[in-house]
Amino acid sequence: MEPILLLNATYEPLTVVDWRKAMTLWCQGKVEVISVYPREVHSVSLTVKLPSVIRLLRYITIKRHCNLVPFSRANIYARDNHRCQYCGQVLPADSLTFDHVVPVRHGGRKEWENIVTSCVRCNRRKGGRTPTEARMAILRPPRRPLRSATVRIAIGVREAPESWRDYLFWNVEIGES
Numbered sequence: 001m002e003p004i005l006l007l008n009a010t011y012e013p014l015t016v017v018d019w020r021k022a023m024t025l026w027c028q029g030k031v032e033v034i035s036v037y038p039r040e041v042h043s044v045s046l047t048v049k050l051p052s053v054i055r056l057l058r059y060i061t062i063k064r065h066c067n068l069v070p071f072s073r074a075n076i077y078a079r080d081n082h083r084c085q086y087c088g089q090v091l092p093a094d095s096l097t098f099d100h101v102v103p104v105r106h107g108g109r110k111e112w113e114n115i116v117t118s119c120v121r122c123n124r125r126k127g128g129r130t131p132t133e134a135r136m137a138i139l140r141p142p143r144r145p146l147r148s149a150t151v152r153i154a155i156g157v158r159e160a161p162e163s164w165r166d167y168l169f170w171n172v173e174i175g176e177s
Helices: 019-027 073-079 120-126
Strands: 004-007 013-017 031-042 047-056 096-100 115-119
Touching: 004 019, 013 019, 019 031, 019 047, 073 096, 073 115, 096 120, 115 120
Parallel strands: 004 047
Antiparallel strands: 004 013, 031 047, 096 115
């Protein structure tokens, strides 16, 4: 069955639910149906059009962690602008690695404040030593980024049902391809 877009009471998209969840919420009187698919859902005594978009009747607050940037290799490279923090060379992601400023053997942890982008050559040169021991300087001390430098991309946006388009926030025009 087709997916159903669930909106908050303010018409803000919350999530996508399956048809069973949508029908349960509707039967409980928690949502109103905004748009329907041509398909019908049948029970023993009832036939209704399958909802396409439903809206909660009561507003729910969503806790968003806007300032929480996930710790990942891609985000480390983005934070450091794909620049080796020892020699300053800018390289593509497949030519980079990350380095523990304080090595694991010295108690260094895998966290924002201890990981920097490094080229393979500098990483090997530094080895399992601290930058001071290796006589290497860090261009910019590592720290947790305040906002994400990478972009999250939703997969399947072009396949979103036409009835959803008015409720999704688009920052690009979608072509007819």
